[in-house]
Amino acid sequence: MNKLTDSQVQSFEENGYLLIENALTPDDLNPLISEFEEIVDEGASQLFKDGLIDSEFKTEGFDTRLTKITEQSPTVFQQVFSGAHTGPALFHLLINSKLLDIAESLVGPEIMCHPAYRVRPKLPEHDRTLVPWHQDAGYMEPKCDSVLQLTIWIPLIDATVHNGCLEVLPHAHRDGVFHHRHSEKFYLEIPDDALPDVEPVVVPVKFGSILLLTNLTPHRSIPNVSNQVRWSVDSRYQDAAKPTGYQPEAGFLARSKLQPNDVVKTPEDFKRIRDEHKPGPGPNRWGKNE
Template identity: 30%
Template sequence: MRKLTAEEKNHYDELGYVVISSFFSPDELSEMNKELDECEEPVQKSGEHEGFTYQLAMLTDKTKQFAQDERILNFIEDIVKPGISIFSSKLLTKLPHSTSVCHWHQDDAYYSEVVKSDTRMSIWVPLQDTDERNGCLWVVPESHKRGLLPYAVKDHGTCRRALDEEQVDLSKAVPVPMKAGSMLLFNALTWHSSKGNETDHVRRAFIVSYQEATVPIGRGKQHVILRSAL
């Protein structure tokens, strides 16, 4: 079980995100997709929470194991410290031909109202290949260095605590296409968004947000300390 290389850690620190290729095997992805096919609640097809399944790590033993995988913890232990705990987890499903967008936002616009963290970040794992056609994530490199910015609440799409696009510079935004089973690590302050799914196939992404174990709470009962602070 390897850790972040110095180059990967520097990429994360400087740009606010880093992609780790081929993290999960095809067999693991197949098992997880089968598990989700059997247990996933009906996907909401409209509204602010379109496509989201919340408290994913609490859904089944397999989803719990996924979120608590020691391989993930080894990767993030040089980012999330001292100790590691889960803040929250969710599945984001983009149905075929969905036009719903996830607006440009920062996760901490939602998370910091619960509790503040110095190291909070998320993993974003696509269960299918993702690109610009089926709603891959977009990010603005180095945006995490701006801190938590004001937001305005949109009346459509998802991730509605949106950055004011007239007040922020999105000219450096880049898509982050990923192969299924790769893992994106990104800071809770990094600006990110996603567009619709133009394809005939479902696109799923498993998302877990982690924070240092010294922060006493998370998103309700989802908060679990995985590695204690020494």
């Protein structure tokens, strides 16, 4: 078991975030990259056949091809963005034992993979993937404010200040949930005058490294001013006995000693659970649908 050290736990609890370098290897991440490459490739081929794009952009790499395609059609982006993707390699990453060991150090041995995992191909200068200041708790029901919902943020390429890594407000996770409002674009945001007076910390995260956040840690992603797609996944874990506070999508039991038979073990079951539970968006605590 690769648990966090006491000093890592202490640092996470004090700062509200923790960067763990080299937590994962290429073997942990490459299958998911291949899964996305295949979707992008098949999508490009179909769109080209349908006359919706003027090239398949086959010479572009993982970190550029989706931008070229999305300039002409949003279809492939929409297939993978947010919680839409339910492929086997994503499932295997969500239940990767290194990630679950880290989660176990903070949320205990009964681990629920929270419904709101997200895949983020963050395109250059792209409003849809530019996430303003928020706390993840802002999206959940208030009954979960006191539950640790651990985000593990996992880049699939080096996330840098140029391609839009995350920025966090250290220590501010101790001050409860700040006021959020619906931004003009797509997300909830903490307005400037409600932000705590704390110096932000920009956190570049290299491929293989991961960033942990609490659900009360204010964070945002900074603009992508590069020509790269900053691919990432954010997974969330919590004590399975506590409420997830988020109904629009389904989570699943990822590790359990108490109910081992209920742990989701196959990509087929993961996909079925995600597909079966699609009630659509409901109103969030700030009053509007998400």
